[in-house]
Amino acid sequence: MKRTVYISAAASVVLMLGGPVAAASAASADTARTLPAASAARVDVTADGAAEAALKKYPGVVESLDKDGAVWHVDVITKDGKKHAELEVDATSGAVTQRGEDTNENAGEHKALLAAKVDAQKAGKAAVAVHPGQVWSVSWDDDDDGATAYWHVEVKGSDGKTWNAHVDPTTGKATASTDSGDSDNDNDY
Known part of the structure; x- marks a missing residue:
């Protein structure tokens, strides 16, 4: 019984911490993908x-x-x-x-x-x-x-x-x- 409680508690901690970390990683990856496009939009005036x-x-x-x-x-x-x-x-x-x-x-x-x-x-x-x-x-x-x-x-x-x-x-x-x-x-x- 104690083992089940520990496993459930550990899984809850992983989910609580893992969700925001995964979201932040995904956001960073999306931002990294959009930066080159923004840089490419810069064109010097002739x-x-x-x-x-x-x-x-x-x-x-x-x-x-x-x-x-x-x-x-x-x-x-x-x-x-x-x-x-x-x-x-x-x-x-x-x-x-x-x-x-x-x-x-x-x-x-x-x-x-x-x-x-x-x-x-x-x-x-x-x-x-x-x-x-x-x-x-x-x-x-x-x-x-x-x-x-x-x-x-x-x-x-x-x-x-x-x-x-x-x-x-x-x-x-x-x-x-x-x-x-x-x-x-x-x-x-």
């Missing part, structure tokens, strides 16, 4: 996505965009050329923060940019067509010396090397130059 997000917050024409770590720096000129905004786009979430605005721009300085048939986004796509990789920066370059304006695009190849391209703002033709290397060796990406 140059094109950063430009779109910036233009949604501050309509106009992208003058430049540049990836710096986890942030895209985007400069936008209003379509009348009279205002300029400095925006930051979070490279993970796409959240846009306005860092500054100049409401006293000289519209004449931006005449060529505003008249360009090829915008920053199209220039980035043209550069990647010449040298596959990821657009790292796009900037309008008019040299202020009367030279023909163009888009300067930096593309990071899958090999980690940076390639430069000049894109004609009228035709969209991209001309790639040689690898510029990562001279500061700071692994910007």
